[in-house]
Amino acid sequence: MDINDLKYIERRLGRKPNDIEIGMFENLWSEHCSYRSTRHILKLFSKTLKNSEDIVVGPGDDAAVLRIDRRTGLCIALAMESHNHPSYIDPYNGAATGVGGIVRDIISMNAKPIALLDSLRFGDIEGEMGDKVRWLVEGVVSGISDYGNSIGVPTVGGECEFHRSYNYNNLVNVACIGLVKEGEVITGKAREPNLSLILVGSTGRDGIGGASFASKDLTSESEEERPSVQIGDPFTGKCLIDGVLEACKTGKVKAMKDLGAAGLTSACSEMCYGEGVGAEIHLERVILREEGMTPYEILVSESQERMLLAVERGGEEEVIEIFKRYELPASVIGWTTNTGRIVVKMHGKKIVDLPLDLLCEAPPIKRKEKPCILEEYIDSRSIEMPKDLGEVLLKLLGSPNITSKRWIYERYDYEVQLRTVVRPGMDAGVLRLIECPPKALALTTDCTPNFCKLNPYIGSIYTVCESVRNLATVGARPIGMLDNLNFGNPEKPERMYQLRKCVEGLANCAEFFNIPVVGGNVSLYNETVIGDKEYPINPTPTVCLVGVIDNLEMIPPIHSKVEEGDVIVVTGETKDEMGGSEYFRYIHNIEKGIVPRCNLEREKRIYNTVVELINKGLIGGATDISKGGLGVGMAKLSINNSIGAEVQLGDYNRNNLRDDILLFSESSGRILLTVKEENLDKVLNALGENGHVIGRVGGNSLKVYNRDREILNLDIKEMRDIYEKGFYRIMGDIE
Template sequence: MLSTSEMTPETIEQEKLYLDLGLSEAEYVRVKQILQRRPNFTETGIFSVMWSEHCSYKTSKPLLKKFPSTAPHVLQGPGEGAGVVDIGDGMAVVFKIESHNHPSAVEPYQGAATGVGGIIRDVFSIGARPVALMNSLRFGNPGTGNVNHLFQEVVRGIAGYGNCVGIPTVGGEVQFDNSYEDNPLVNAMCVGLIRHEDMQKGIASGVGNTVMYAGAPTGRDGIHGATFASGDLTDDSDKDRPSVQVGDPFMEKLLIEACLEAIQSDALVGMQDMGAAGLTSSASEMASKAGTGMIMNLDLVPKREANMSAYELMLSESQERMLLVVEKGREQEIMDIFAKYGLEAAAVGEVTENTSFRLLQHGTTVADIPVDALAEEAPVYHMPSKEAAYVKAFQQMDERIPEVNDHADMLKQLLQQPTIASKEYVYDQYDSMVQTNTVVTPGSDAAVIRIKGTDKALAITTDCNSRYLHLDPETGGKTVVAEAARNIVCSGAQPLGLTDGLNYGNPTNPEVFWQMEKSVEGMSAAAKMLETPVISGNVSLYNQSNGKSIYPTPVVGMVGLASLEDITPSFFQETDDLVYVIGEAKPEFGGSELQKVVSGKYEGKAPGIDLQVEADRQQQLLRGIQAGLIQSAHDLSEGGLAIALAESVFTGKGLGVEVDLAGDATVALFSETQSRFLVTVRPEHKEDFETTVDNAVHIGLVTNNDTLLVRVNGTTKIEEDVSTLHQLWKGAIPCMLNRKA
């Protein structure tokens, strides 16, 4: 291995070292054309991280333009640290989701922990106080040593960081499938609150203004993390452990307070966190957005380790660091604020007029690059797209109803499937009550937090059924947005907008790119119909190993606004409440939990969805909730009506339910037909409810006998003790984690 001093521009070209750093042959030629010379080692590294998929979105950018991202209530769409949506009275909600998949695969605790830390910084860099965390996780099927280890350590990492930083982790979702066995997905979401006048942008404006570095000193952890996240995982990915950063949640807590105080000073011009590609991305992006340049003296950058090269300083992804631009002459005001919290803030550079990104070290220029070449003018590729052959075959299959001989036994099996089973093992490790605003805790369709000093609340959810996307990316894309909105509406809130975490395999595979293309089209159609603009997001590609790709997994994080008095639980409430199902079940089992249990695979057509029907039902249900007609509301998803009935009586109150259904028992109980809801209504509201909500069928009654009783066409199909079912559901994941396979 050559030393840094031996990596001359000539050696880099002759030995093609740029390939190891992540630049292609064509990209290296383009870099030479931009610079009109060969790049040195530091410049080659800077281009490689800024032109990586993780930073530049070079293959996904053409698709992202399809998303609707504007609306009267959207104050900031994609392009800043996080999106911002108006919630009235001079207040706004700020939110974003981001992935930390590759780091979590090789170092699950720190990979997950620093994923949480990074998304928190995205939110407070806008000027918002973080008030809630969510997550969306994917693993292989639990029960093997490797999967169990990844699952347990990722959850521990999320809890370890979130609990210490003092932000409640209020919910999320976890799904399991073999496609994620070597490629876990760790998507973290943060929600913040802000007053309109406090909104910040990450811009380096004002020629002559000072560039300041604040927070933790820079070390050698996380170097080339962005490039690592822009390639396939391989059998020797353990060598990339240095690309995984190490987090310090206690310093992050101090950094939050210091930055939020600094925002109150008019000396602050702009601020951005040092995320992927560290100091390189924050500095170059801030300058490019402002149409300025920047000069930085790397001798002034606070360091954790001695003798760090310019390459290491610029590509390190050490955590808990921010880059600020401050009005010239007022640096001390900002330094004093950070010093109050025991943090260092140092002047390291200056905003310049000549739109170049120039770095000095030891009195020598170590990099000089046109700033727009790193950000706005990064390459964009229109990748070849080809319909996946397996999808074509699935579309030609007839709808088949899986054979179920004992519906009660099948209910018990489904309740123990890891994707359906209780996630109490996970959320019991999270502090969901810190800040004392959590109204609806983990385990419901959506979490809800109150906005102190108001009668308002925010409902938050994360969702994605990747099995449907595997079978039919476009239909699955519509469904993921619709299901997230369904969860928000069931909680009593009006959906405001969404943030997406787009997780796919290798985009150079035309079939994978086709999955991306079609799922984005489906998501866009649903976001338009349901009026949930896409205000922020993240793309994570190359999630594959040994030639095997994950299922397409475009996670949606959604936020809704509610009045506190409209908050609606997803569990049954009182004896004698009337039980209704909104929407008819069809024989749709492609990608369902039942199909997997019966046949061991997912195949056929994904459940269809009519977005107009979806929108109408959601709005009618919300009107019913706001009119005070509805006791509880729960969307029908994995496992169908039978699972929703069981989950709705897992209240610990001794409640049961008695229902009568018609038609084919398997369809009635386990179909995953979309746009359906399970709701309860007080008897005195029966007439008003039925005139408010169409397609609502009265199927039964909430009882006090701890029994789940289902008759189909007059014949008893299920009669089980609720407490027995509850124990099976609750104990499934801990049991799997105890296996030593």
């Protein structure tokens, strides 16, 4: 807030706010809570909601709810949040509480959490800050795994990438999915007066100022703000999950809110605002775990594992008794009113009296924008082609952004709850839906920051296409999308331009594929100032897509597996589009060029056809081609299925590309498929001009030819050793 904000508040109130009220405004008007710089841009997503009949709860609540089975009324609750600043200052607790917070968003809809996904970005782990980055990775992964494993929610997918732009600002984006029946959904809105407000959990001083801390750049002094990082307790978190879901079965709970950023101030205000109701809170009734806390500290504490419940009169004792059985403190701290105001008292003395429409509606800030497209044409032929492309492929397979992240996901209990069908590390996680067989859920997170830096609009479109492609490899049709928009300082016109163009790209592409964008998060000020130097992150618009598989029994590898003699088919076209590619960046240290373009009409036909073919049982294996291009895609197909392949790219190479461009371009729209000989005609007829036979599965090595030239010949064991052990080597666990 600035002096103009204070003058505006005084004018609206007709008086000067007291210090506690100013503190409440500072928190709720922070960028983290109010989205005052981005609210007008986020409205672009609204056009994606028009044609969806299965949105039960749309954007604006703690989580969205989508119907996935009309026969049973089964729905999913889904939400995505970031915990970026805290995870840089205190990686273990920052990441752990990020998991705890997103899980509470899900249970606030009366949904049982069934899956977590995490999208992580760190600095250059092979550069001069490598030791610091490894420490951050260890802390973040430990925080996520310890919390997720302890509460019994599997982490079934995600991504982890590295770039020097994240040296001073790592990103921790977490998504959670839960299940709930349509008639049992509870929202975060109290819609009537005279409901009792029950606060579950004890309140301490941890996390005070967290919302405002997340709304400014990190500096060299940010280490001193460690008290702004919340401390989580996963065992209490597990009790809270079970207690909340049991309390909802009483029928007495009418609304619920997680206590996250800005604590009780935010939860109570958001629960009542917009429904014509208000609230009266008595702070002496809040159960504290520290002595001498001031009213302001109680109001903005971000202590974890707390929930605010609006309960019908007469049901308070029954609900509180349930939480007592779980050894969770709970007390009635106030009630809803018909005033449209929040009134806070301490021992009978009124200390806050504010209209909710003022407190919850920070005036928007229209930031300046300045075009920032860094694409520039580079003639790929001017770059010397390495003599040994096999060595290049091996180097890419062991590189931080491509190598297997088993080191990470093997620390997650990804099979708890016994729903996981496809493990982490594949194109998409798959969960069994025992409530409505044979349906299943497919989940994926994606982002292409290197593309978005060069061209934010095109890069964002590519991100959505890659996510849809990942779902297609398991036969899933997308039903909903979440976004997590991670950007630098919005006060810099270039950053605001990047943000707007990324949102335009996401929204336009989602609308084209008829995917509703039902929720998300904005994380700004991911930028560090050291002396007179600014270090912004690359634009990182992460998406999480959820898809439905109509028949789990038909997807690879359940229905069929990749076997000797299978025909290899690739969809789409490979072009000379090397801008932002891992090959250019990691092998040649070039971060320029033209990023891949997406032919949306063509890609939609490809993805729909692949999903149809998988659901007919005609596909043995499917692998997305993206980072590292066709070369990495073929290598992963061989590694994951423990079988080699012989590939001839001569006829496929219609653009007469140089061998390295042919192997490592990251053109969009491509999926590697394996097909039984007897199914080949059906597959090719369905794909038409978008399907190309390039080889057969078999042997113990990957051999690739471009007409009469052998351009690759690598042993599977060597590729597997480098790919599966690469991150262990990077982390220093093995030589």
